Amino acid sequence: xxxxxxxxxxxxVIFFLVLGALVSVFGTSASQPADFVPGEILVRxxxxxxxxxxxxxxxxxxxxxxxxxxxxxxxxxxxxxxxxRAKKLQAGGWVLLEVDSEKLATELFSRISRxxxxxxxxxxxxxxxxxxxxxxxxxxxxxQEKVRSGxxxxxxxxxxxxxxxTGLPLVAKPGESGELELRVDLRELTSTLVxxxxxxxxxxxxxxxxxxxxx
Numbered sequence: 001x002x003x004x005x006x007x008x009x010x011x012x013v014i015f016f017l018v019l020g021a022l023v024s025v026f027g028t029s030a031s032q033p034a035d036f037v038p039g040e041i042l043v044r045x046x047x048x049x050x051x052x053x054x055x056x057x058x059x060x061x062x063x064x065x066x067x068x069x070x071x072x073x074x075x076x077x078x079x080x081x082x083x084x085r086a087k088k089l090q091a092g093g094w095v096l097l098e099v100d101s102e103k104l105a106t107e108l109f110s111r112i113s114r115x116x117x118x119x120x121x122x123x124x125x126x127x128x129x130x131x132x133x134x135x136x137x138x139x140x141x142x143x144q145e146k147v148r149s150g151x152x153x154x155x156x157x158x159x160x161x162x163x164x165x166t167g168l169p170l171v172a173k174p175g176e177s178g179e180l181e182l183r184v185d186l187r188e189l190t191s192t193l194v195x196x197x198x199x200x201x202x203x204x205x206x207x208x209x210x211x212x213x214x215x
Contacts, residue, residue: 036208038186049202
């Protein structure tokens with residue numbers, strides 16, 4: 001009797017040890033937001049829409065081709081104001097889209113060049129745009145203060161104003177000579193783009209390209 005009871009207790013202990021190990025490996029905390037690939041969005045079109053028909057043509061072609069989606073993607077670009085391209089056809093009618101980083105950098109350069117506060121705008125490396133302000137202007141001083149003392153108030157106001165002028169979320173790096181390096185914040189843009197896509201007629205669903213994380 002004691003032997004059978006001991007055996008049952010051992011089985012129970014082993015069960016909970018295995019369960020705990022599985023939770024530690026595969027479990028994710030509800031308080032931690034799922035990570036995603038910046039600049040990548042999954043879209044599924046409403047059945048019967050032009051987008052859905054284009055996906056059907058693309059997936060049934062031999063071999064499958066993304067060319068059939070060209071006009072639909074162009075429409076999404078026009079509606080959202082963000083350069084996009086189709087990257088991959090997925091199961092269930094989903095299409096993986098990505099932001100065209102090169103075109104986006106060109107668009108940022110164009111929009112920044114129209115900003116009244118800019119004296120000179122030039123392209124940097126890896127999608128950065130460099131903007132120079134007039135010496136002793138409030139923008140120039142804000143950048144200098146950020147470099148010298150880490151002052152955030154005027155600098156953050158400057159970035160918000162530039163975001164408002166360009167209509168794009170920005171990442172900024174101040175330079176010691178008063179110039180400002182800017183690029184588009186792809187993570188923030190991805191979240192904004194998902195909301196814009198969801199609001200469009202013909203789009204059933206849109207979401208970031210979430211990463212599968214095993215813990």
